[in-house]
């Protein structure tokens with residue numbers, strides 16, 4: 088590929104951007120993206136060094152905050168999310184931390200969905216609170232509850248949609264209207280959908296965060312994350328990262344660059360397989376209920392059709408019975424990995440009540456619908472028939 092700066096990319100579709108955009112080859116003319124392993128950069132002259140440091144001349148300075156391989160990943164992901172700018176980070180949690188600490192001040196108030204990723208909940212409840220930033224947790228699907236939680240100091244709405252593990256949907260456009268009416272920002276963790284299935288910025292959100300560790304890598308190799316939005320909002324986020332250093336490693340950036348190249352195909356295949364498994368489970372006599380944002384039976388099917396192009400890889404279901412019936416399914420699998428991760432080509436089976444949500448009190452867990460008979464699946468790319476056979480082992484005969 089030649090220099091992308093000379094290409095008219097405005098008409099490119101996501102599939103083309105994900106493969107072709109953002110990488111500027113070195114003088115060697117390599118076809119594959121190079122990993123540049125260096126911590127620092129040299130200058131032609133004292134004047135050039137001064138110009139780089141003052142920002143008068145764009146270019147690399149020091150790999151904590153300017154790195155060509157990381158920048159290529161940032162440009163490619165930004166193009167896919169429709170963002171002016173991306174800031175890559177060392178993990179998904181580093182993305183959320185960097186975004187919040189870059190944009191919030193002591194005394195600010197946050198409204199956050201109750202059903203966010205566990206570490207995200209702990210970050211808002213136990214860590215941001217130590218710096219004078221208080222958070223009110225509300226039901227993701229109840230727009231009125233978000234409205235009612237607003238205080239004069241509310242600066243940020245934070246949500247994840249679909250929620251994990253119950254696959255509830257937050258109304259991104261509706262929540263943006265509520266937040267923007269009081270000049271609050273809306274930040275969406277788009278990890279479960281990726282830009283291939285959902286584009287929060289196009290729905291009105293101000294900031295997107297990612298754990299690249301999940302689907303962007305897609306093969307369970309590396310930790311990384313990103314924050315995306317307008318140049319104006321990313322300036323303080325980048326400034327905070329530059330100073331504090333939760334930066335992405337060049338090697339990980341290279342993995343994620345290559346991951347983006349197959350993201351569209353993988354998300355399509357993940358979604359097709361997950362839908363087929365969800366439909367099969369829904370018809371299974373040993374299954375009580377199935378939660379998947381692609382099933383016609385999903386109570387928010389209309390909203391789903393408006394903001395996602397398909398359901399993604401993750402679903403959950405309740406087996407008839409309790410913990411022992413759920414554990415029987417989990418212990419019987421021979422292909423699914425018994426793990427708490429998600430977003431891998433390898434399928435994963437999880438018992439949320441005793442793992443991801445094990446530290447939540449029983450009352451809170453039940454209020455959130457995380458019952459003992461609930462199983463979460465992250466559907467990978469193995470053969471669909473093999474996956475059904477594997478789940479059927481512990482579910483008893485049809």
Ligand SMILES: *Cc1c(COP(=O)(O)O)cnc(C)c1O
Nearest residue numbers: 178179180204276278298300311
């Ligand atoms: C895994 C995950 C994170 C955290 O990402 P790390 O890369 O593990 O730090 C944040 N949000 C969601 C939805 C996740 O699944």
